[in-house]
Amino acid sequence: MEIAQTSTGRGTAPKHTLSGRRRWMLNKPLIVMFLPAVIFFVLFKYVPMLGIVIAFKDYNFADGILHSPWVGLGNYEYLFNNPKTLTIIRNTLVLSSLTVFVGFPFPIILAILLNEVRKSWFKKWTQTLLYLPHFLNWVIVGGLVVMVFSLETGIVNHWVSRLTGEAYPFLFKEGSWIAIFVGSGIWKTAGWSAIIYLAALTSIDPSLYEAANLDGANKWQQIRHITLPALQPTIVLMFILNIGNVMDVGFDQVYVLQNSVVIGVAEVISTWNYKVGLGSGQFSHATAMGLFESLIGLTLVLVVNTIARRYDRGLW
Known part of the structure; x- marks a missing residue:
């Protein structure tokens, strides 16, 4: 045994x-x-x-990261005692929230519209034109925006001045600048983001549409009761990922489009970090602000994912 x-x-x-x-x-x-x-x-x-660790030190090149003196939360005391800090955080939240919540539905709408196109040649050309802005650098896109909305030579102001007799400073008014910022971001990213939803649409059984058509359902009813429910897991997933970027409005787009006239709404954390960190050499303050930005983004992702898990749609 x-x-x-x-x-x-x-x-x-x-x-x-x-x-x-x-x-x-x-x-x-x-x-x-x-x-x-x-x-x-x-x-x-x-x-x-x-x-x-630089966020908790008085960093300097001579001592390096390891030997620079500790200041604890001194950098955060400096940041939140600075009256400009709250304005910068507010601008970041406003611009990024508009980008996320206003721009989020556009890729979904584009994907559904492209899915309904039956002419293959038209669908290919449309997709190419929609994807093309994604491959353009923000320097190029910013140049196009200035060319279109410039006060003196802009295409739009050419017609505005002919209709009203006076050009409108689109890029120098806070309200219109924010609208241009959000609109240019949607134009650049919506087409490329629609690819994910188009891929999700390919998993829908065509027999569902055929059955709905036989039952007399029109296109809107088919989209409402078949397409959107099938896209719901992908929509929730993408929304959670986008919420993580609420505090990260980006650098390139803001820096290219901002000017001194609208700096009150155009100065965000990323551009402030660039100017203070690399421009002024205050690396500890810039790192402290960057860490604060990351922690807020992580918190938002955890909160939204917790809410989504209650409906069995969580990311993890």
């Missing part, structure tokens, strides 16, 4: 070992392909996080 038990025990362990080795060999090509992505994130995403 002891010999049998020993042989059985010895026979069971190698079985699991061989299974693990076999699984490793089968997945080895996928792991090798995934390795560059892991290295990229480790080197450029996680290793730089060690610099977060």
